[in-house]
C-alpha cells in the first residue's frame with residue numbers, strides 16, 4: 001500500500017464490535033475488490049472514515065471501501081482527462097450513480113438487508129461532491145485517501161500522455177480544495193503536499 005509519512009495510518013478500531021452482517025460482507029467484499037486497480041485507495045478511504053468518524057455507520061464504512069467500483073464493470077462513463085473538467089457534473093454524477101447501482105446489486109446478490117443497501121446509497125452518490133452530513137464525511141475520506149495513495153497514478157497519467165502535468169496537478173488541487181468537512185481539510189492539505197512531492201519526484205526520474 002502506498003502511504004505518505006507524517007500521519008499515523010488509521011486502522012480498524014480494536015474496541016469496536018461489528019455486526020455479523022457487516023463482518024460477512026466485509027470479508028466477501030475484500031475478495032471482490034482485490035483485483036481492482038485502485039483497491040488501496042478504497043481501503044484507505046474506509047480507514048479514513050473510521051479516523052474521521054469512529055462511530056460511523058457500518059453502511060458508510062462499506063460504502064467507502066466500494067465507492068468507485070462501477071469502474072470495474074465495462075461500459076461506464078469515461079472522463080477525457082485532458083479535455084474535461086475534473087468536476088464535470090455529467091461525468092461525476094454518472095460515475096456515482098453507476099457505483100450506487102453496481103454496489104447495490106452486489107449487496108443484494110450477497111443477501112444484504114434492505115436497510116444496509118439503503119445505507120450505502122447516499123455516501124456513494126455523494127462521494128465526489130458531498131452534500132449531506134454523511135456524504136461530506138465520505139467525500140473527505142475519498143479525497144484524503146486519493147491524495148494519500150494516488151500520487152503515482154497521477155504521475156503515470158502524465159508520463160503516459162493521458163494529460164499534461166498542469167492538468168494532473170489540477171486533479172490533486174481539486175481533491176484537496178473540494179473537501180467540505182471542516183475536520184478533514186487539514187489532512188487533505190497534508191496529503192496533497194505529499195502527493196505533489198511524489199509526482200515531482202517521479203517525473204524527475206524516481207520510480208519507487
Ligand SMILES: [Fe+2]
Pocket residue numbers: 067068095127128
Ligand atoms: Fe469516485
Ligand SMILES: [Fe+2]
Pocket residue numbers: 041067068142146
Ligand atoms: Fe474514490
